Amino acid sequence: MIIPPALEAKHAYVLHYINATAERVRDIVSGYCNEQGFAYLGRVKALDSLAEKLETGRFERWSQLEDLFACAIVIPTLLDEARILEHLRANFREVKCLERGTTRKDPSVFRFDATRFIGELRHPPGEAPTNLQGIKFEIQIRTAFEHAWSVTTHALAYKGSDAQWRHKRLAAQLRAAVEQLDQVVLGFEQWAGAIKEQRWSEIDEQALINEFMTNAIEQGKIPSEAIPSSLVRFSENLRNMIVAGSKRPHWNEGYEGKIRAALQRLGAEMDTLGESAFPRSLSLFQFCLGVFSKNNIFDRKLGERFVVVVTNELQSLYPEAEGFVEKKFDFEDAA
Known part of the structure; x- marks a missing residue:
């Protein structure tokens, strides 16, 4: 795709700072994931993807872009989410946090709703902030089911060459199944209690x-x-x-x-x-x-x-x- 020259110039100017921020965040978050047994993945937003994001019409200025670097922590169950947020708040400056279930949502609609922590690097005490502290990054906290849904359906339903109602319908139905699976895992003992036990x-x-x-x-x-x-x-x-x-x-x-x-x-x-x-x-x-x-x-x-x-x-x-x-x-x- 053709990238606007102004965007190319701005991206080239800040790319060094984005990569440096990504490396610092990656070290902290992936190290924590290794200790806790969580999966981790991350990426610096590609230039063409950034251009598409600006074409949505939702952004007025560069400072509103919050996922120039984004990563995800994949957790077994929703019970792990609170302690992860505590760790992130202890290591980064929190810009905002969009926790799952806190936005208004039509009960008949099923869409991706994972918790998203938007943060910035902290500058050392006594030192003036640098350009690194101006780069916002996004950390998603996904359950294993949400992650599976995201990676399997996103490319099929949203990255294709044509828009099809059936694709988005099926993606939404799968998202509904994911939400139900996460709730079953969260209340595993209660759900298990409803199952008639048989001898083996x-x-x-x-x-x-x-x-x-x-x-x-x-x-x-x-x-x-x-x-x-x-x-x-x-x-x-x-x-x-x-x-x-x-x-x-x-x-x-x-x-x-x-x-x-x-x-x-x-x-x-x-x-x-x-x-x-x-x-x-x-x-x-x-x-x-x-x-x-x-x-x-x-x-x-x-x-x-x-x-x-x-x-x-x-x-x-x-x-x-x-x-x-x-x-x-x-x-x-x-x-």
Whole structure:
């Protein structure tokens, strides 16, 4: 497209400051996202996109442009939004913040409505402001669903060569679905409570292990440093290990009996050792493997599909484990 010379000249003059601002903002925001486990993306507005923006007729002067650099923080749920805004306000000068749900909107209309933080860089105390402090930037806070909607529909519905009612209609319908999904995630427990629960042996068996471990932790049988970061994941892994070392049950039976027997032996070992003698050199998972091996819980070797981390500490404390492991994790393989 043809760019007005006045716009080209202005853009060329401020581009250095825009890029410098973008680098500072990127360092702060992407670093925070890495720490918190959020996704980050950003871009300096291209000249042709800037020209199209001015052609909307909504801007009177250069100082009204607020997204010469823009980035987005993609969050799992809306519950994360408040602490992100707190972080942004602590690191940048807030020009304004357009929070989701604060604008007037027809209830029959569905459009992008993510929170947008407009900010500027702060100048160091005691120093005069520079041109860097005059560059406004926009930081959007999107949920994962909003981000998926934005990147998949924007190019299809708004960047095409022709305007079609059906394209925008479908984009709006998808936006409505996104809004509903975010609300379901926000009220996950309440929505889950409306679902009729049905029995499934794997879930029941994992819940059995989870309940046992939770009680053991509460009773002080497991030292704090041995507590897994996720009991849900640990219970799933432990159940899978017991299954790998067990004979296949009859078609209408699960592994509940085997798991109860394994947990009973585990509880007895914990009671015998006490918290003070609990082996700190083993992970809780390795400790369970050692106890199960020592007490002949397994009917067979764990098999090639269930690879186990066997350490010197495990072999020293529970040498019986060696006889039930068919395949060990290889720490020396550099491939």
